[in-house]
Amino acid sequence: EAGVAQSPRYKIIEKRQSVAFWCNPISGHATLYWYQQILGQGPKLLIQFQNNGVVDDSQLPKDRFSAERLKGVDSTLKIQPAKLEDSAVYLCASSSQRPSQGQMNTEAFFGQGTRLTVV
Amino acid sequence: GDSVTQMEGPVTLSEEAFLTINCTYTATGYPSLFWYVQYPGEGLQLLLKATKADDKGSNKGFEATYRKETTSFHLEKGSVQVSDSAVYFCALKNGGFKTIFGAGTRLFVKA
Numbered sequence: 001e002a003g004v005a006q007s008p009r010y011k012i013i014e015k016r017q018s019v020a021f022w023c024n025p026i027s028g029h030a031t032l033y034w035y036q037q038i039l040g041q042g043p044k045l046l047i048q049f050q051n052n053g054v055v056d057d058s059q060l061p062k063d064r065f066s067a068e069r070l071k072g073v074d075s076t077l078k079i080q081p082a083k084l085e086d087s088a089v090y091l092c093a094s095s096s097q098r099p100s101q102g103q104m105n106t107e108a109f110f111g112q113g114t115r116l117t118v119v
Numbered sequence: 120g121d122s123v124t125q126m127e128g129p130v131t132l133s134e135e136a137f138l139t140i141n142c143t144y145t146a147t148g149y150p151s152l153f154w155y156v157q158y159p160g161e162g163l164q165l166l167l168k169a170t171k172a173d174d175k176g177s178n179k180g181f182e183a184t185y186r187k188e189t190t191s192f193h194l195e196k197g198s199v200q201v202s203d204s205a206v207y208f209c210a211l212k213n214g215g216f217k218t219i220f221g222a223g224t225r226l227f228v229k230a
Contacts, residue, residue, distance in 0.1 A: 004162075033217065033218075040222075040223075041222055041223070042123075042208055042210075042220035042221055042222045042223050043163070043208075043220050044220075045217040045218075045219075048216070048217055055216070056216065056217060091162060091163065093163075093218075107151075107153060107165050107168055107212075107218075108165075108212075108218050109165070110155075110162040110163040110164070111162050112161060112162040113162045
């Protein structure tokens with residue numbers, strides 16, 4: 001079974017530029033997450049999708065970050081304009097949970113992440 | 120809200136030493152508990168999990184027992200190897216929502 005795919009692996013941009021990350025979850029996984037992991041910290045959820053609907057985006061800085069999951073499969077996360085403090089690893093994860101079927105706390109599978117450096 | 124607290128690192132051990140990384144949690148209801156491992160330059164990999172009280176998760180010689188009475192999920196391994204050097208994250212998931220992570224504990228194992 002193929003894992004969660006992310007691209008690019010690394011990105012260096014100047015502040016105020018824009019950047020986009022792409023994620024392809026595990027086939028059949030209805031739930032997709034974007035996490036931000038700052039060096040030395042645990043991952044922090046930015047946004048959670050269930051199919052193509054947003055479940056939780058309470059920690060997403062909506063003035064500069066946006067995310068979409070068209071057709072309930074692939075997802076993109078965009079930052080515009082980037083700030084120095086956005087330097088982090090952006091992790092995409094997916095899980096097979098289906099609350100309507102009683103499958104609630106299934107584990108999340110993570111991609112390798114995109115390391116963003118804003119200079 | 121729900122939260123996870125784990126011991127600060129780094130933890131430095133010699134090969135074949137016994138490992139314990141403490142983890143406690145705060146949550147309403149009945150969360151599932153996880154340990155994830157992150158090797159250098161890699162994403163997070165699920166190491167083990169437990170879904171209800173008194174469950175023991177185990178994998179690759181690592182074990183953790185879900186203790187509801189002490190709200191703990193400590194990670195243990197009887198004999199660590201150099202290849203176990205990584206960052207370990209304790210995490211919980213409650214009610215089908217996001218996975219909440221601790222800050223991570225870096226483990227160094229010396230040959």
